[in-house]
Amino acid sequence: MENKMFCYQCQETAGCAGCTKSGVCGKGPRTAALQDMLVWVTKGLSEVAVRMREENQNVPDEVNSQVVENLFITITNANFDDEAIIRKIKETLEMKRELAKSLSGTEPMSPAALWDDAEHMEEKAKSVGVLSTEDEDIRSLRELITYGLKGMAAYLKHAAALEAKAENRNTADGKRDTAAFLEKALAATLNPALTAEELTALALETGEYGVTAMALLDEANTSSYGHPEITEVSIGVRKNPGILVSGHDLYDLEQLLEQTDGTGIDVYTHSEMLPAHYYPAFKKYSHFVGNYGNAWWKQKEEFEAFGGPILLTTNCLVPPRDSYKERLYTTGAVGYPGCRHIEAGEDGKKDFSQMINQAKQCPSPVELETGSIVGGFAHNQVLALAEPIVEAVKSGAIKKFVVMAGCDGRAPSRNYYTDFAKALPKDAVILTAGCAKYKYNKLNLGDIGGIPRVLDAGQCNDSYSLAVIALKLKEVFGLEDINDLPIIYNIAWYEQKAVIVLLALLSLGVKNIHLGPTLPAFLSPNVAKVLVQQFGIAGIGTVEDDMKLFFK
Numbered sequence: 386m387e388n389k390m391f392c393y394q395c396q397e398t399a400g401c402a403g404c405t406k407s408g409v410c411g412k413g414p415r416t417a418a419l420q421d422m423l424v425w426v427t428k429g430l431s432e433v434a435v436r437m438r439e440e441n442q443n444v445p446d447e448v449n450s451q452v453v454e455n456l457f458i459t460i461t462n463a464n465f466d467d468e469a470i471i472r473k474i475k476e477t478l479e480m481k482r483e484l485a486k487s488l489s490g491t492e493p494m495s496p497a498a499l500w501d502d503a504e505h506m507e508e509k510a511k512s513v514g515v516l517s518t519e520d521e522d523i524r525s526l527r528e529l530i531t532y533g534l535k536g537m538a539a540y541l542k543h544a545a546a547l548e549a550k551a552e553n554r555n556t557a558d559g560k561r562d563t564a565a566f567l568e569k570a571l572a573a574t575l576n577p578a579l580t581a582e583e584l585t586a587l588a589l590e591t592g593e594y595g596v597t598a599m600a601l602l603d604e605a606n607t608s609s610y611g612h613p614e615i616t617e618v619s620i621g622v623r624k625n626p627g628i629l630v631s632g633h634d635l636y637d638l639e640q641l642l643e644q645t646d647g648t649g650i651d652v653y654t655h656s657e658m659l660p661a662h663y664y665p666a667f668k669k670y671s672h673f674v675g676n677y678g679n680a681w682w683k684q685k686e687e688f689e690a691f692g693g694p695i696l697l698t699t700n701c702l703v704p705p706r707d708s709y710k711e712r713l714y715t716t717g718a719v720g721y722p723g724c725r726h727i728e729a730g731e732d733g734k735k736d737f738s739q740m741i742n743q744a745k746q747c748p749s750p751v752e753l754e755t756g757s758i759v760g761g762f763a764h765n766q767v768l769a770l771a772e773p774i775v776e777a778v779k780s781g782a783i784k785k786f787v788v789m790a791g792c793d794g795r796a797p798s799r800n801y802y803t804d805f806a807k808a809l810p811k812d813a814v815i816l817t818a819g820c821a822k823y824k825y826n827k828l829n830l831g832d833i834g835g836i837p838r839v840l841d842a843g844q845c846n847d848s849y850s851l852a853v854i855a856l857k858l859k860e861v862f863g864l865e866d867i868n869d870l871p872i873i874y875n876i877a878w879y880e881q882k883a884v885i886v887l888l889a890l891l892s893l894g895v896k897n898i899h900l901g902p903t904l905p906a907f908l909s910p911n912v913a914k915v916l917v918q919q920f921g922i923a924g925i926g927t928v929e930d931d932m933k934l935f936f937k
Contacts, residue, residue: 390417391516393906394532395461396879397794401903410462411704415507419470420459422510424531426474427455428575429497430481431568436488438565444484449564450545451480452571456538457718461880462681463700466720475503495575525909526584527574529884532907533591534567536885539633539699540598540846541567542718546636546733547605563601566594585915592888599849599889603764606635606664612765613663613843619675620827621755623651626747628740629677629691631655631684632698633844635664637716637735641696642670644737650744653677655687656701657820660843663761678753680793680823688713690751694740696727700880701820712747714740758826760841762816764853767840774836775861778871782833784812785936786872790848790886791821792879798902799824802877804928806830806839810936814838816854819845819886821877848886852893867894873935874898875925878905891920901925 393403395410407413412420431452434444455473458464478501485498502509518524541563570591573579579587607613628650630638638654638661645652651674654661659676667673678687681701688695688705694712697719705713705721716727716735729735767774777783787809793799806815806825815825815838822841830838842850859867878887878900890898897920904913904924916922925931 388516390414391514392417393515394528394535394881396792396903396905397796398906401906403906412465416465416467416470418507418510418514419467419474420464421514422506423455423470423474423477424459425497425510425513426477426481426500427452428571429495429500430477430484431571432495432498432575433481433484433488434565434568435572436490436492436494437484440489442487444565444568448480448484449568451477452568453538453541453545453564454718456535456567457542457700458720460535460539460700460718460882462702463718464720465702465704466722466726468722469720469726471506474506478503495572497575521909522581522911523579523584525907525912526581526588528907529888529905529912530570530574530584530588530591532881532884533588533595533888534570534885536880536882537563537567537591537595537598539718539882540595540602540885543634543636543699543846544598544602544605546634547609563594563598566590581911585912588888589892591885592890592892595885595889596849596852596892598885599846602846603849607765610635610639610667611665613660613761613763614665614766615759616663616668616761617757617759618659618662619757620677620753621675622653622677622750622752623674624749625649625651625672626744627651627653627674627677627691627693627750628744629653629655629688629693629695629750630658630661630698631681631695632701632719633657633846634698634717635661637696637698638667640735641737641740642667642673645672645741645744646670648672648741648745650741653691653750655684655695656681656823657844658698659758660760660841660847663763663843676758677750680820682793682795687753690753692750693744693747696737696740712743754827756827759837760826760843762837762840762850763842763847764850764857767842767850767854768857770836771857771861773834775858777834777836778862782812783814783836784810784871786814786816786870787935788816788851788872788874788876789821789825790816790818790842790845790851791877792845792883793820793823793877794879794902796902799877801902801925801928802875803828805875805931808928808932809838811838813936814840816840816842816851816872818842818847818851819883824877845882845886848889852890855895856893868896875931875935876900877902895920897921897923899923899925899931
C-alpha cells in the first residue's frame, strides 16, 4: 500500500518505524507534505546563501531568520496550520528568487535551489520527503543532521528574540556564525557527492554548533533575567482568574507578565515553562504564582481543567479539544487551525490584550494538586555549591550523578524513568533538564547533606548547564577525560531538540549515553552501529537490569 505520508522524526513514530497514514503527533498527510516542502525549499534557500558567502556577499539577517523560523515550524507538535506553512513556503521562494539574482557564479545548483513553482508545491511535495533519498545510510545521516539543525534553530530563535529586545547584545556575532553553519549544513544534505563518513563528521560538527547555540541562549536568558537560583514553586492554585503559559519562550512570558500586572489575573506556567520561576527578574511579579499540571502530553485534560486562556509559545502543542479551543492562543512558530494567533508588531512586541480580556471573564483554575517543587540548579547555582558537592563526592556521600535530562511523552514505557528514579541508590543524585523531569520531580527522594537528590537545571536547552557542570567537575577533580567522572547518562528523548542535545554531548566527547525509551527510528542499522562502536550509545533495558549495569 502506498504511504499517505512518511515521518519518523520523533520517538513516538508509529511502530518505531515511521508514520505512514497520519502522524501520532496529530498532523495529517497534507500538513506532513507541506512541512516536507518547507524543509526542502529552506535547504534550497540555504544553498543560495552559502553561494553568496562564497562570493563574499553579505547574507541579510532576514534570510537567517527565515531559515531558523522555517525549521522551527516543522519541529514535532509545533505547527498544524497548513495555510501558515504555505505562506512560509511562498515567502521562502520569493526570498530565494531575489537573492539568486545577485549570484555571478556558473557552478550548477541543486534542484531545491533552482525550483520556483509555488502553484504546484503540493504536487512537488510528494517527491521531496524523507524517502526521496534512496540509500538508507545516507538518508539516516541526512535526517540526523536535519533534525539536529531543527533543534538548534529553536534555540537560535529564542536567543534572537532577546537579542532584538536589547540593543547591546553580545550574542549577535555568534548567532550569525551559527546561522551560517546551519545554512551550510542544510545545503550539504542536498549534496549527492558527500559520503557517509563525511556526513558523520558533519553530524558531529552540528553538535559542536549545538553547544554554541545553547551557550548563546544561556547568555541571552541570564543577561536578560539573571542566573537561575534555587526556588520553591507552588503547584497549587489561587482564587483569581488565570492565564496559563506553555512552551519555552521567556520573552513572550515577560511581555505577558508586564501586561497582566495589576489586572487581578494570575499567571501560571505549564510543562517546559516551569523553569521561568527560577529567574530572579520574574520574581518581582506577585501575580506569577506557580506551575499548573505536568508535561506537555497531559495538556488535553489539564488545559480543559484550567478554565482560562492558554498561551502556546513554542512546540509541544497537542491538537486541542473543542471544549477549550476558543481559549487556546498560539504565537511564534506555533499554529493550529481555528486558534487565535498573536503576531509580533514591527517593534517585536506582542499585544496580549485579547487574552487578558477573555481571562477576566473566566473562572479560577480547577486545583489539580497542592504542594511545591524545587528547582533552579543551573550551572551558576550549582557551581556556587561546588564546595559541598565536591566534599560529598570525596567523602563518598555522593557516589554517582545520573543525568536524566530530555523529554517526557505519553508512551507507558516511559514509566521506566519513574521506576528508575525510585530505584536509585540513596547516594545517587539526579541531574535533569527538560520535561523528562515530570516523571520524578514530584517524588520525595530526599537529599544528601542538604543537597537535593533531584537537581533541575531548567528547560531542555539548559542541558548546556549540565555540560558546564560536568566540565567543571572534570577540572576540579583533575581528570583527563570527562568520561572518568562518576556520571551516568540515561536520557529520554522525544523530538528534535533532544537530537541536538545528544549531538552536543557527543561533540564534547561524552560516551556511553543510554537513550530511551527506544532508539531513534531514523538511525539505520549501519549508522546505529557506528554510534555504538564509536560512542557507546545504547538503549535501555529493565530497571532491574540497568541498576546492575550502572551500579556494579
